Amino acid sequence: MSRTFRQYSVIPGFGLTLGYTITYLSLIVLIPLSMLFFRTAGMGWERFWSTISDPRVVASYKLTFGASLIATLINVVFGGIVAWTLVRYKFPGKTLIDAMVDLPFAIPTAVSGIALTAVYSKNGWIGQYLEPMGFKIAFAYPGVVVAMTFIGLPFVVRTLQPAIEDLHKENEEASASLGATRLQTFRYVILPAILPSLLTGFAMAFARALGEYGSIVFISGNLPMKTEITTWIITQKLDQYDTEGATAIALVMLLSSFAVLFTINAIQWWISQRHRGVS
Numbered sequence: 001m002s003r004t005f006r007q008y009s010v011i012p013g014f015g016l017t018l019g020y021t022i023t024y025l026s027l028i029v030l031i032p033l034s035m036l037f038f039r040t041a042g043m044g045w046e047r048f049w050s051t052i053s054d055p056r057v058v059a060s061y062k063l064t065f066g067a068s069l070i071a072t073l074i075n076v077v078f079g080g081i082v083a084w085t086l087v088r089y090k091f092p093g094k095t096l097i098d099a100m101v102d103l104p105f106a107i108p109t110a111v112s113g114i115a116l117t118a119v120y121s122k123n124g125w126i127g128q129y130l131e132p133m134g135f136k137i138a139f140a141y142p143g144v145v146v147a148m149t150f151i152g153l154p155f156v157v158r159t160l161q162p163a164i165e166d167l168h169k170e171n172e173e174a175s176a177s178l179g180a181t182r183l184q185t186f187r188y189v190i191l192p193a194i195l196p197s198l199l200t201g202f203a204m205a206f207a208r209a210l211g212e213y214g215s216i217v218f219i220s221g222n223l224p225m226k227t228e229i230t231t232w233i234i235t236q237k238l239d240q241y242d243t244e245g246a247t248a249i250a251l252v253m254l255l256s257s258f259a260v261l262f263t264i265n266a267i268q269w270w271i272s273q274r275h276r277g278v279s
Helices: 014-041 045-052 055-088 094-100 109-120 127-133 141-165 169-177 182-211 214-220 230-239 243-278
Strands: none
Touching: 014 243, 045 243, 055 094, 055 141, 055 182, 055 230, 055 243, 109 127, 109 141, 109 214, 141 182, 141 214, 169 182, 182 243, 214 230, 230 243
């Protein structure tokens, strides 16, 4: 007569942990976000459309999404270089530089905005040299990009570092011994290995830039139709007690973020399926 022994586990069974997970996510994420749909549903289609298609709001969409994309692409390139340097090389001060990457996580966003404004304004340390040459950073479009780049850098670096650490140098050396150039080695050996992590970092940095507020409102100047981000518009709606208008614009941003994350996940799934097919 055989006996079946249950395998010991520190964490409770699947049913209990799954129930806790669903309950926790519902209370923290799903229920609060679903209120955007319920609040917006009471507006009526005409008022909803007039709110989200207002020229001032549309201008904020263009600024927010455009600047977020530019800032994220900058972080993908230079954040990738930072991650590669921190993983592959040893040099004095490496620990300090590695800790500095997390500064945008640690300091309040308002402090970041004030610091960036102090540096890039007309009388700032860097701005006083750039503005005479025609490069205006603070209170202009580039200032928004700078702030979004600042807060998005850690997402790219921290997601890329483990992927770069898992790379085998022998594969790169084998590629070079077979006559491949550095560009070919990067394209066919390194990039496929780090691409899933790179896409994850891109998605996280892009989503973070879309929702950023504190560090941008100081350096942007919030000029109507020019440097107003969407989160600033939402805040102004709330200050005017236009809760439905704020939730309507917030719903557009929520759906846009979902679309971006869904697209990134679909690309990652396609890459993984293609990799399985090749292997």
